[in-house]
Amino acid sequence: MALTERKAGTRRLYYMDRVFRLRPGGAIAEFLQVGLEILEPDDRAWETLLEVAVQSLRVLSPTFTLDIAHRALQDQLPSEPWNLAEMAVDPTVVRGRAETLRWMEQWGIGTSEQRARLAVWVERFAPHVVIDLTMSPLFPYYTGWLLEGFVDFLPHEVLRGGEYVIGSTYGMGFAMEFPYDALSPFEGSTP
Numbered sequence: 669m670a671l672t673e674r675k676a677g678t679r680r681l682y683y684m685d686r687v688f689r690l691r692p693g694g695a696i697a698e699f700l701q702v703g704l705e706i707l708e709p710d711d712r713a714w715e716t717l718l719e720v721a722v723q724s725l726r727v728l729s730p731t732f733t734l735d736i737a738h739r740a741l742q743d744q745l746p747s748e749p750w751n752l753a754e755m756a757v758d759p760t761v762v763r764g765r766a767e768t769l770r771w772m773e774q775w776g777i778g779t780s781e782q783r784a785r786l787a788v789w790v791e792r793f794a795p796h797v798v799i800d801l802t803m804s805p806l807f808p809y810y811t812g813w814l815l816e817g818f819v820d821f822l823p824h825e826v827l828r829g830g831e832y833v834i835g836s837t838y839g840m841g842f843a844m845e846f847p848y849d850a851l852s853p854f855e856g857s858t859p
Contacts, residue, residue, distance in 0.1 A: 678713060681705040687845065697847055703829070705841035714785075714813070717840055721815060721827060722793055724844060728826065729819040734796050736789060737803035737814045739830075744777045745801060765790040768799045777801065809834050815842050 687701040704720050706713045718734070725732040769787055772778055778786070790797050803814050810830045817827025829842025 677708060678710045679707045680716075681707070681841075699845045699847055701843050701845050703841060703843035705839055707837060707839040709838070709840055713840060717815075717829075717842065718789060718793060718797075721817060721829075721842055722796060725796070725817045725819060725827060729821065731820045732796060733798050733818050734793065734827070735798045735800040735803060735816040735818070736786065737800045738778060738782055739805055739810060739812055739814060741772075741778050741782070741801050742804065745775075765794070765797070765799060768801075772799075772801075805830065807832075813840070817842075817844070 682704050684700070684702045687699045688696055689699060691697045702724070704717065706717060721734055725734060769783060769790070772783055772786075786799055790799065800816070803816060805814055806828050809832045811833050812831035814830040815827065816825040818825055826846065827842050827844045829840070831840045832838075
């Protein structure tokens with residue numbers, strides 16, 4: 669992916685390509701990576717990003733979850749002993765998400781704007797969106813909202829991303845990575 673011309677305003681970049689990564693032990697693995705980047709996002713960018721993330725996960729499996737967090741939320745968790753199980757969210761029960769939002773408000777976690785945004789996303793993308801107050805960013809340049817997507821047939825996330833600042837560029841996006849040796853269920857279909 670390359671951006672050859674810089675213009676003012678929002679730009680969306682969709683991509684699909686091969687990626688090579690070192691695995692533990694030094695072996696090189698080949699992955700298929702599919703993603704979306706929204707550079708200099710406008711007011712509608714988060715809705716677009718979440719819509720595309722949900723549609724992308726739905727292509728893989730009808731049973732998926734999209735975890736959403738904000739980088740600052742984990743730092744605001746209460747310091748006194750508390751029970752994380754109280755805030756556990758069943759991905760099939762919308763009430764569980766409402767309960768998480770209630771605890772967030774009670775404990776003063778997040779701003780009222782962040783809680784309102786989460787409430788809208790949870791309602792709009794139910795039953796697939798989960799609020800994850802323990803999510804940590806993959807890379808230090810993620811500065812705000814974070815995403816992780818899961819499907820039922822893989823033991824780890826298949827989608828990761830969020831809001832970031834790199835140099836003078838503000839953007840948001842996500843990538844989905846699949847080891848080529850795990851793609852056999854999708855042979856003959858278009859990612």
